[in-house]
Amino acid sequence: MEYYNNIICISHAELINGIVTPVNYKNMIRRNKIKIARRGCYATPALIEYDSLPGTIKEAVVMKYGDPTDLARKYTIKSLLNTDARAVDYFAAYTLADNRKLPPEVQREYVLNASLLNVLGNMINERTAKRKALGGNTRNVWKGMAQELASIKTETGHSLPENHRALQRKFKDYKDNGYKAIVSGKWLNNNSKIVKDIQQEAVIRQLLRKHNKLDNEQIKDLYNIIAENCNWKQITKAATIGNYREKWKIDTFSAQNGVNAFDNNIAMTVKRRMPVFPLYYLTMDGWDAELLYQKTAVNDKGHNITTYFNRPCIVIVLDPSVKYPLGYAIGTNETPELIKEALRNAILHTEELFGKMYKNSVLKKTKFI
Secondary structure, eight states, X not given: OEEETTEEEEEHHHHTTTTSOHHHHHHHHHTTOSOEEEOOBTTBOOEEEGGGSXXXXXXXXXXXXXXXXXXXXHHHHHHHOOOOHHHHHHHHHOBOTTSOBXXXXXXXXHHHHHHHHHHHHHHHHHHHHHHHHTTOOOTTHHHHHHHHHHHTHHHHOOOOOSSHHXXXXXXXXXXXXXXXXXXXXXXXXXXXXXXXXXXXXXXXXXHHTXXXXXXXXXXXXXXXXXXXXXXXXXXXXXXXXXXXXXXXXXXXXXXXXXXXXXXXXXXXXXXXXXXXXXXXXXXXXXXXXXXXXXXXXXXXXXXXXXXXXXXXXXXXXXXXXXXXXXEXXXXXXXXXXXXXXXXXXXXXXXXXXXXXXXXXXXXXXXXXX
C-alpha cells in the first residue's frame, strides 16, 4: 500500500495476488467498477484507488494485507527516512559530564530519532499547508503524526513519544536546541558525575602524577580507599581513570615520564600521522613546474616580446593515506579558479575509481560552478 497524490492505493500485483483474478480485474476496469490512479508502464506498476474497490474486495484486502491506512502511513515515513549524517557526527563526538562517550547503541537510537524528527518536520509543514489551503483546521495533524510514528516504533526501534502533545513538545525542543534536545536527561544529570568537586579532582590528579607510574586499576583502588572515608561516590571502572588520564595528560604526563618525554611527545608544535583510510583527509599544493615554454606577448609600447623562461603552474590534490594524486589542474598561475578546477577533477576521479562521487569535509566547503 502507498499514497499516490494523497490517495491510498493498492498495486495491480497485490490485487491479483489471490484477491481477484486477472479476468475479473479487466472486467471491473471495463465496467468502471474501480478507478485507476496511475496506469502501469515499464518498471512502474499500476495503482488502483483503494476506496473505489467493492466492499467484498476491500474486506479481502484487509484480511490478506491488513489495514491499508496503517500500511500506507508506514510506507510514507519509511520512504522519506534518510540517515542524518550530521547527527551521526554529533552523537559520535558527544562527551558526557564524566568525560565518557555515548554507547554505540544509544548513538544509533539518537541518530534514528533525529532522522525521524527531520521527516516529521517536513510532513507537518506539508500537511498543515494543505489543510489551511483547503480551509480546514490543523488540530489533529499532530495526533495523526503521533499515530504514524507509533505504528513503526517496533519495526524501527525509535524512542520518540507516542503521546501527540509530548511529541509536539519534543519537536519544538529539537527545533530550538538542535541535537542536544534528543539526549536523555539521565545522561545530562549532574548526579551521575563521579568527580564533582575540586577535592576529588585533586586526589585523582595527584595519583596520576605519581612517579612510580600507577596504572588505571591501581589508581582506582587507591581513590576508592580515600572515597570510602570521605563519603564520595566510588569509581567502579578503571576506564574512568583512563578517561581522566587522557583529559589531564598535559598536566600529569611530565610528572610520570619526565620533562624530556613531555617535550618529545606532548609539547611538540606539530604532531601528525598518516591517515589510515582513503578520502579521510586530503591535502593540496601548487607550484611552478620546471617545464620551460616560450610565450609571445605585447608590451606597453605595442611590441611583440617573446620570452623563453615561462613555467606552467600545477595544482595537485593528494590523498596522503596512499600518496595518491586524486586530481590536478594545470594553468599559467595559481588562481582560485585553478584550485577549483583541481578539486573538481579530484571529485570526478572518485567516480571513476569507485563508481560514485565522494567528497570529504574539505571538498564540501568548496562551491563548484
